[in-house]
Amino acid sequence: MTPPREALARYLDSELPGATVEPLTGDASARRFFRVCLPGGTTRVVMDYGESFTEETGDQRANRLFEAAALRVAHILSAAPVPGCLILEDLGDLTLDRALASASAVERGLLYETAVDLAVEIRVEGTRALRHSETRRWPALDSRRFRFEMDYFLEHYARGLAAKSFLPSKLERLLHELADRAADTPPRVLCHRDFHSRNLMVLGDGSLAMVDIQDARWGPDTYDLASLVRDGYVDLEESEVERLLERYRRALPDAPSVERFRALFDVVAAQRMIKALGTFGYQVGRLGRERYRSAIPRTLERLRRLLPVSQETASLARALDEAGLLAESAVQ
Numbered sequence: 001m002t003p004p005r006e007a008l009a010r011y012l013d014s015e016l017p018g019a020t021v022e023p024l025t026g027d028a029s030a031r032r033f034f035r036v037c038l039p040g041g042t043t044r045v046v047m048d049y050g051e052s053f054t055e056e057t058g059d060q061r062a063n064r065l066f067e068a069a070a071l072r073v074a075h076i077l078s079a080a081p082v083p084g085c086l087i088l089e090d091l092g093d094l095t096l097d098r099a100l101a102s103a104s105a106v107e108r109g110l111l112y113e114t115a116v117d118l119a120v121e122i123r124v125e126g127t128r129a130l131r132h133s134e135t136r137r138w139p140a141l142d143s144r145r146f147r148f149e150m151d152y153f154l155e156h157y158a159r160g161l162a163a164k165s166f167l168p169s170k171l172e173r174l175l176h177e178l179a180d181r182a183a184d185t186p187p188r189v190l191c192h193r194d195f196h197s198r199n200l201m202v203l204g205d206g207s208l209a210m211v212d213i214q215d216a217r218w219g220p221d222t223y224d225l226a227s228l229v230r231d232g233y234v235d236l237e238e239s240e241v242e243r244l245l246e247r248y249r250r251a252l253p254d255a256p257s258v259e260r261f262r263a264l265f266d267v268v269a270a271q272r273m274i275k276a277l278g279t280f281g282y283q284v285g286r287l288g289r290e291r292y293r294s295a296i297p298r299t300l301e302r303l304r305r306l307l308p309v310s311q312e313t314a315s316l317a318r319a320l321d322e323a324g325l326l327a328e329s330a331v332q
Contacts, residue, residue: 058214069129097197126190141219146179157281191219232295
């Protein structure tokens with residue numbers, strides 16, 4: 001893996017003399033991450049933006065908000081606008097998806113319950129903190145944003161990775177209608193936005209901490225839940241999904257009816273999964289990051305199974321199928 005850029009290497013040599021630096025697997029952004037091992041045995045994580053910055057970063061703003069709500073994230077130990085990095089607390093390497101891979105059935109259930117409870121805390125405590133913070137005017141996951149994500153799916157997955165030159169004329173309209181319905185699911189709350197198993201770290205005491213929080217914003221109150229239980233990186237039985245949905249619903253203040261909650265969830269989850277395919281298409285097709293490819297068949301299988309069930313998404317399911325976009329063979 002590529003070592004730190006020259007300006008960052010000089011900064012680390014100056015500020016953390018004697019430390020060794022090793023690259024870490026990053027997220028879907030342009031940032032790069034390194035673990036710094038200090039001579040005394042302690043470690044830090046460096047988040048490298050690739051260039052100097054002059055204003056507070058999204059990571060700094062989100063970190064302050066999440067910590068104000070007592071939500072566990074990696075604490076920022078220091079910021080260096082030049083050369084353009086943050087020094088973070090090291091939360092380790094055990095992501096939720098890795099923990100689930102070796103967990104027993106009972107352990108899996110407990111891990112997911114912990115994650116759902118954390119989603120409730122974001123929904124309740126995080127929203128309260130956001131309402132009273134200077135960042136309460138943050139952008140939202142609204143119709144404009146969701147429509148952009150549907151267009152991104154068409155560009156990077158449908159016409160990109162799946163290489164479909166012909167698409168039904170009604171497909172864009174149906175995707176935009178889904179975007180509008182997903183955005184119109186009150187109440188609006190704080191969303192992590194990428195609340196999935198690769199962004200949740202399992203700590204030594206069994207609790208969870210969050211990473212990749214810089215895009216947190218206002219959005220539908222089932223969005224983080226959909227990101228978790230319709231996660232493209234992990235298999236989850238539908239019976240377990242139902243159990244977790246009910247756990248979340250019951251924990252909400254003024255919990256909606258089961259029927260209304262499930263209807264809102266299904267629309268948001270459909271939008272979220274299609275958005276994810278756009279991301280996977282870009283990461284694999286444009287950037288050559290093959291580690292995202294394995295998430296595509298799982299996401300397609302869920303869309304094939306779940307889209308036709310809902311009256312709101314049945315027409316979209318037919319249009320996607322007509323275009324050959326729900327077949328795994330489209331990207332093999």
